[in-house]
Amino acid sequence: MSTHETEPSADQTPKEYWEQHYGERERIWSGRVNANFAAVVADLTPGSALDLGCGEGGDAVWLAQRGWQVTAVDVSDTAIGRATTLAHDHDVLDRIVFEQHDLSDSFPHGTFDLISAQFLHSTVRLARPQILRNAADALTGGGTLVVVDHAEAPPFAKKIPHDHPFPSAEEVLAELDLPAAQWERVRVEKVGRDGADPDGQPFTWWDNIMVLRRRD
Numbered sequence: 685m686s687t688h689e690t691e692p693s694a695d696q697t698p699k700e701y702w703e704q705h706y707g708e709r710e711r712i713w714s715g716r717v718n719a720n721f722a723a724v725v726a727d728l729t730p731g732s733a734l735d736l737g738c739g740e741g742g743d744a745v746w747l748a749q750r751g752w753q754v755t756a757v758d759v760s761d762t763a764i765g766r767a768t769t770l771a772h773d774h775d776v777l778d779r780i781v782f783e784q785h786d787l788s789d790s791f792p793h794g795t796f797d798l799i800s801a802q803f804l805h806s807t808v809r810l811a812r813p814q815i816l817r818n819a820a821d822a823l824t825g826g827g828t829l830v831v832v833d834h835a836e837a838p839p840f841a842k843k844i845p846h847d848h849p850f851p852s853a854e855e856v857l858a859e860l861d862l863p864a865a866q867w868e869r870v871r872v873e874k875v876g877r878d879g880a881d882p883d884g885q886p887f888t889w890w891d892n893i894m895v896l897r898r899r900d
């Protein structure tokens with residue numbers, strides 16, 4: 685959500701807000717896999733994966749290309765439509781099931797070997813702690829939860845309210861309150877990522893990476 689141009693309106697539902705956001709341009713994201721996510725998942729054995737807030741499908745397609753059977757979820761039908769086109773163009777549509785959910789209200793059925801939430805942020809209603817707890821519950825024994833958050837708003841993201849919270853990785857994990865005996869902390873850290881600002885100038889994005897493995 686780092687470069688949101690859409691200002692949230694108090695009476696917008698999440699679906700209205702995100703449809704408006706995706707409606708502003710034909711494409712919002714790069715279509716490529718998130719770099720930190722790819723680095724974490726590259727060595728895992730493919731199985732079933734759930735992508736929460738899949739956006740335009742860059743991560744879901746990358747997973748499918750590596751043999752994962754993917755369920756990809758978003759609140760925006762526009763985003764899901766673009767992700768479906770991307771999957772079709774990369775010939776992996778048969779490996780991805782797309783589902784539209786407002787994850788604050790409903791969650792996909794089933795269990796998964798990998799659950800991903802990449803930049804699952806919103807300036808409108810989003811029950812993140814509950815969604816991430818649902819994700820933890822939906823992991824198989826030995827499964828991996830990969831959450832990557834923006835650690836802070838970039839200075840050029842003028843439309844994000846100045847008081848919008850960007851919790852640290854430890855604060856996110858404290859909200860999840862998962863029993864330590866059942867969960868291995870594989871990686872919990874804040875990392876810089878090279879990128880560019882809207883003018884194309886080099887810019888370092890700061891991400892919080894949380895990788896947890898559910899013990900058998």
Ligand SMILES: C[S@@+](CC[C@H](N)C(=O)[O-])C[C@H]1O[C@@H](n2cnc3c(N)ncnc32)[C@H](O)[C@@H]1O
Pocket residue numbers: 685686698702713718736737738739740742757758759760763785786787788801802803804805806809810811
């Ligand atoms: C900042 S974008 C990140 C998209 C993608 N994961 C990525 O890394 O490119 C957040 C995504 O979460 C979705 N989202 C926001 N609130 C949601 C909700 N309540 N239920 C489901 N998806 C939601 C948005 O539609 C958007 O696609």
